[in-house]
Amino acid sequence: MVVGGGITGWGIAWILCQRGVSVTVVERDGVAAHASGMAAGVLNxxxxxxIPGPLQPLALEGYRRHLEWWPRLRDETGVDVQGRVVPLLRVAFGDEVETLDGMDAMDGTAGFSRSRVSPSEILGLEPSISDRVAGGVVVEGIGSLDSYLLTVALSRAAQKMGARYVQDTVIGLERSEGVAAGVTLSQQTLACQAVVLAMGPWSSHAEAWLEHAVPLYPLKGDLLRMTTEQPAADIIIYHSAGLLSRKLDGLLWAGTTNEEAGFDAQPWESSREQIVEGALRVVPALRDARVVRHTSCLRPQTSDGLPIVGQALGWENVFMATGAGHKGILVAPSMAMAAADLVTRGRTDMPIDGFGAERFAGSN
Ligand SMILES: Cc1cc2nc3c(=O)[nH]c(=O)nc-3n(C[C@H](O)[C@H](O)[C@H](O)COP(=O)(O)OP(=O)(O)OC[C@H]3O[C@@H](n4cnc5c(N)ncnc54)[C@H](O)[C@@H]3O)c2cc1C
Known part of the structure; x- marks a missing residue:
């Protein structure tokens, strides 16, 4: 039983189906209805x-698996997730240029390169960037995709292999001698042999079921999609207030914000203004852009910024896969693999040491 039909839940379901496990995904609101369907889709x-730090091994493993997933999912479902590898240009204005120092240092990671670029080189790459730009770094090898399409593809691939999709809300677990014998829905209980909780920021609601801390909170992020000719270069632009990314839907995606506002996922006018102001500083020509879609969604964020992947404390057959915050699309394949391994093998080679719920024991 997988609770949550975002990228993490459907990724787990697909892998379990490949291993011959009979899987049911229970999702309250619809496939990719939340952050997995509205992310910027940058894989950095x-x-x-x-990163660099304890999340990087899982992030690199996730990146590598994305490259394997995209063609496979296209073959199995016909869905093109619009995955590709593009350069990322980080730009700095004024004193921000000092933050670039050392960022061009090669970290030896195979498949990537970084180089410092001067203002004139930046304008050569993308002439619409403000001539007040003070410097930048180009990173080659970053991934970009449409996370909505990827989540839909995963759900189709899993269902094609036999996964059952139940649209309902899980309200509890039925416990029998230290194991979950079933998940309780609004009208019925579904029997199960194992449960994976992949409920995004709502995973904290499982605290009452598990009787231990799951200290996650929703971190709201808004994103704008615009029609505009500029910037035209096929480069993801990062600046101190967000990012600009030309997507294969022809639109320029601009974002994102970070707000702690509980479970309020309404787009905010103030966030729109903040994104537009930041974008205009980088590309003044965006004053003529037209916003055609404004989305808002909630990242599953933990206090230490690391995901929660592992066995629920005191439950033999309940596992958690959540909390990847800003990197939830990137790490979804490796997090899903780890959770599927724990269900079927009781162990995993995925680099999840230190990501268990036990690090929060005693915090509620
Ligand atoms: C603006 C923005 C931009 C982002 N950009 C990027 C990016 O560029 N790269 C990147 O790697 N990450 C990015 N992220 C982060 C990423 O989107 C998330 O970390 C990721 O989507 C989380 O996926 P998930 O499957 O764990 O959770 P979700 O997508 O939130 O899915 C959880 C699902 O569980 C369901 N659920 C919850 N409770 C229950 C219940 N009781 N019963 C049944 N179902 C339930 C919910 O309805 C939901 O559909 C971004 C996030 C935001 C907000």
């Missing part, structure tokens, strides 16, 4: 919270 295993 070189920078971010805990």
């Amino acid at each position: 295993p070189l920078d971010g919270e805990n």
